[in-house]
Every structure is written in C-alpha cells, then in structure tokens.
Amino acid sequence: MTKTTKIIYWVATLWLALGMLSTGIVQLIQMKEEVAVFAALGYPVYLLTLLGLWKILGVAAVLIPKFPLLKEWAYAGFFFAMSGALFSHIAMGHSFNDLFGPSLLLVLTIVSWYFRPPGRKLGAAVPVSIDNRQG
Numbered sequence: 001m002t003k004t005t006k007i008i009y010w011v012a013t014l015w016l017a018l019g020m021l022s023t024g025i026v027q028l029i030q031m032k033e034e035v036a037v038f039a040a041l042g043y044p045v046y047l048l049t050l051l052g053l054w055k056i057l058g059v060a061a062v063l064i065p066k067f068p069l070l071k072e073w074a075y076a077g078f079f080f081a082m083s084g085a086l087f088s089h090i091a092m093g094h095s096f097n098d099l100f101g102p103s104l105l106l107v108l109t110i111v112s113w114y115f116r117p118p119g120r121k122l123g124a125a126v127p128v129s130i131d132n133r134q135g
Contacts, residue, residue: 001117009115016108017063020055020078027052041088051081062112068122075113082106
C-alpha cells in the first residue's frame with residue numbers, strides 16, 4: 001500500500017466517520033429539522049433512532065482494527081442508507097442542496113471502502129507461522 005493510497009483512505013474514512021457520526025447523533029436526538037425532513041420524505045420518525053444507532057455503530061466498526069466482516073457490513077449499510085437517502089430526495093423532487101449531503105457521504109463510503117488497507121479487507125491473508133521441525 002503506497003503512502004498516497006493510505007492518505008486517500010484515511011482522509012476519506014475520517015470525513016466519512018465524521019459525517020456519519022454527526023448525522024447519527026442528529027437522528028438519535030431527533031432534532032426538529034431532521035424530523036421535518038424525514039416526515040417530508042414520508043418516513044416514520046421512529047426510523048431516525050434505528051438509523052442513528054446503526055450509523056454510530058458503523059463508524060465504530062469501520063474505525064476499529066480487525067473484524068473485516070463487520071467492516072464489510074458497515075460499509076454496505078452506509079452504502080444502502082446513503083443511496084436510499086439520495087433516491088428518496090430525488091423521488092421527492094428536492095433541490096441539489098438536499099442531494100449534496102447523501103451524495104458526499106456515498107462517495108466517501110465508496111472511496112474509503114475501495115482504498116482500505118489489506119488488513120481491513122475481507123479474506124485478507126493473515127500471517128501464520130508453521131514450524132515443521134521435528135525433534
């Protein structure tokens with residue numbers, strides 16, 4: 001993994017984590033503005049709690065070392081949540097301003113996932129020491 005690749009990964013991942021953490025908190029505490037947006041999209045307000053909790057847990061999964069399968073699930077969840085948010089805003093005819101946040105987080109999810117280090121990938125080779133000496 002090159003230095004440039006590491007920088008791209010960490011910049012994208014830290015911005016993704018910041019974005020998901022902040023929106024997750026906003027959803028968990030059910031800020032008035034977020035409730036209004038959710039209602040305008042036609043979704044029940046109780047989903048805010050579920051999405052907020054999943055986002056915060058997803059951030060933890062992406063940032064902690066090891067657990068590559070958990071990371072894959074977190075990235076998939078981020079992808080589905082942000083592509084769903086993007087589609088919802090488009091379906092409702094919302095402005096570009098409403099599309100910017102989900103679009104940015106979707107791009108950051110893809111970039112972070114694509115540039116993740118080998119040790120954070122599913123099926124990554126784990127060094128194993130085998131001693132065949134007898135005696």
